[in-house]
Amino acid sequence: MKEFELIAHLTKSLPTNENVVVGAGDDCAVLDLGIREKLVLFKTDAVVEGIHFTRETPPEKIGHKALARCLSDIAAMAGTPTAALVTIALPKDFDAEFVRKIYTGLNALAERHGVAIVGGETTTNPERILISIALLGTVPRRKQILRGGASVGDAIFVTGELGGSLADKHLSFEPRLAEARWLAEHFHLHALMDLSDGLAGDLRHILNASKVGAEILKSAVPVSRAAKVRAKENSAAKPAFVAALTDGEDFELLFTIASKEAVKLLDACKKQFPKLKLSCIGKIVAGDGILIRDKYGAHKFNGHGYVHFT
């Protein structure tokens, strides 16, 4: 908790200026630099050896993951990424071929999404590789979607399937940039973010910012195959549904929209992205926190952890 307390303290009194539309606390910072129809999105994200990947991780996937995480934050604002800087801190005995392959994975993802890599630096970190990506993007004015806009009665949606990302998805996911832009262009989303800390923790960010609560229908939460396999094969693992609520690094989209739009959205999205799983998992309610509704009733879900459902 020390880290959260520190961040809360540090972000209380940061220097600001007239260019800042959204400062610390959302998926990206939002800046007004005087572009007629657009605002600028600005984001950094770091991955560290031993925490986000290991020496055994294929280096192409390390590069992919480093950039993909940052791109997912641009998707979380329904934005378009423009250019990135890559900071790579390396032990002195680094293997140049390993580093080249990191760039191979990173560059391939950048090319697919039209992102220019405009420099960066290499520096020394004696004990482990650390990669920090700085990313610039844009979003049409009045189209940027923050975390604080959810209203009572909204339907809550997620893309894809949740949980078990550590099996492989955290290294190979494709950020939902096209999906987020299309959703924001065609529907009036109230709140939007990407799932990095797990559905329960991230949904709580929207609830706190919007001063509302949520009721989640247990049977509607899309649980990934990876989470189910893990729960089945390992009796000590979390139950699959709990994994879907609390595992990190899903990098799916979580958003809310007026419930009268929900069916139209499901239909239109099916046509536009036939392969995309899109699930309405519950609704925004008055109050605070998360209620899970199953066949036995509704139960408060506390913290990021698990409470037993009886």
Add this chain to the structure above:
Amino acid sequence: MKEFELIAHLTKSLPTNENVVVGAGDDCAVLDLGIREKLVLFKTDAVVEGIHFTRETPPEKIGHKALARCLSDIAAMAGTPTAALVTIALPKDFDAEFVRKIYTGLNALAERHGVAIVGGETTTNPERILISIALLGTVPRRKQILRGGASVGDAIFVTGELGGSLADKHLSFEPRLAEARWLAEHFHLHALMDLSDGLAGDLRHILNASKVGAEILKSAVPVSRAAKVRAKENSAAKPAFVAALTDGEDFELLFTIASKEAVKLLDACKKQFPKLKLSCIGKIVAGDGILIRDKYGAHKFNGHGYVHFT
């Protein structure tokens, strides 16, 4: 050299797009995001414990240095900084008060230069503190000054005094933002950069990018008091003049301008910045590399190291 070779390889084939005006290789990347009269500057820079500072460095100065280095790169493009993101990687046992003081130093510098701190992140780096700053700025269109514009006959100028920065200046220097903007507004500078690797090494970046050579007048190079004291007190230290040529982290401005403008520039600058030392240290010549002229003649200065003057 492995690092330089790696960078040369990596920067050869980076993804690009129509927004890129200047990619990897200058002080900042330059992007055209469609702002009517401005281009966007984009830069990252990292400092690492044990390399750029130690646990004994006053934390306020660590924060100051981390941001100041990056601001100096915006100065090197005659730009104006707008907003920064701060990534701080910390050992698990970090001292929250130490980190708060890092921010105190960083925020104070940001406030002085009108820079908004719009977020960032804390992450884990178990063995040492690493701080990476991502910075956005702007520069008027057609006013950005690169490294490749030096012409034969240009006068070469530096601000301040050189060498001996490790005594204290590397932790406390004020980036030359106002000076660089004023120079670019009032004079047609041909090439401009900030001194981070030492005069000889950095001048060579301008020479290589401009395909020219330089002749430096030994007696005109402004040698810092810190470099002189160090050379005097420690017989094993570099001679002070060599320190001025090869010590890193001066963070002064190095620029070239048509020689017929040189006297006018010295006069006007004296009026605008009465306390600023500005020195004309030599001229751009045909050929390549650096010649040092002293009372014995002109001698080629090879590499970043020292050649004995007889």
